[in-house]
Amino acid sequence: MSKIFDIDWRKMTHEEKWTWVFLSTAIIAFIAYCIWLTSQSSSTPLTEIAYVSPMLLAIGSAIISTIFGEILIAATAPKGKKRDARDQEIIKEAEHSGQFLVTIGGMAVVIMAMLKLNHFWIAHTMYLAFVGSAIITSVVKIIYYKKGFYPC
Amino acid sequence: MLKTTQITNSIRALRFANNEMTQADLADRIGMTRQTIIAIEQGKYSPSLEIAFQIARIFRVKLEDVFHYPE
Numbered sequence: 001m002s003k004i005f006d007i008d009w010r011k012m013t014h015e016e017k018w019t020w021v022f023l024s025t026a027i028i029a030f031i032a033y034c035i036w037l038t039s040q041s042s043s044t045p046l047t048e049i050a051y052v053s054p055m056l057l058a059i060g061s062a063i064i065s066t067i068f069g070e071i072l073i074a075a076t077a078p079k080g081k082k083r084d085a086r087d088q089e090i091i092k093e094a095e096h097s098g099q100f101l102v103t104i105g106g107m108a109v110v111i112m113a114m115l116k117l118n119h120f121w122i123a124h125t126m127y128l129a130f131v132g133s134a135i136i137t138s139v140v141k142i143i144y145y146k147k148g149f150y151p152c
Numbered sequence: 153m154l155k156t157t158q159i160t161n162s163i164r165a166l167r168f169a170n171n172e173m174t175q176a177d178l179a180d181r182i183g184m185t186r187q188t189i190i191a192i193e194q195g196k197y198s199p200s201l202e203i204a205f206q207i208a209r210i211f212r213v214k215l216e217d218v219f220h221y222p223e
Binding site: 014080147 | 155156157176179180183184185186187188190191194195196197198199200203
């Protein structure tokens with residue numbers, strides 16, 4: 001387990017570096033949003049909180065941070081190939097692992113909409129599914145990079 | 153449960169036997185990154201059959217001289 005968190009930036013591939021940035025920004029933005037939501041919930045019922053702008057800000061800042069991270073990684077990377085067949089295989093396998101949560105989240109929001117639940121719960125269920133999927137995909141990728149990847 | 157492999161390889165020895173070819177040189181010649189060569193050498197990645205043949209061809213040896221599978 002300790003090897004997974006043995007972060008040596010120089011030994012990482014371009015894709016592994018990007019995965020760490022993606023994972024970090026997704027978690028930080030989600031935690032920041034949760035802290036804000038918790039602070040609001042003490043004075044206002046959850047379903048009455050004006051969450052749209054802060055949620056868009058959290059999602060938007062995570063996306064922009066990831067783009068800047070990608071630019072920074074590319075700018076500081078040594079010359080040569082950035083991604084190869086191993087990266088492509090790891091990306092494909094990891095995305096397959098994380099995809100199920102988006103599917104479950106999608107099905108859940110359809111059912112919630114049919115049940116006419118408050119849009120607060122629908123939006124948060126989908127956001128949670130996206131963040132969960134991003135975390136699972138990233139963690140699976142990092143495990144493959146650290147522990148080894150053996151395609152069938 | 154993570155999969156593992158029983159395949160081992162002699163890429164490191166073959167690199168040294170070929171004018172101490174660097175991992176970066178080998179990576180360039182087969183269109184992979186240096187980190188992937190490191191992963192293959194450490195047994196952390198099983199390359200495709202096509203890449204395996206390319207590596208063997210660079211060292212001018214048979215595939216079985218590069219990759220080994222226990223009896």
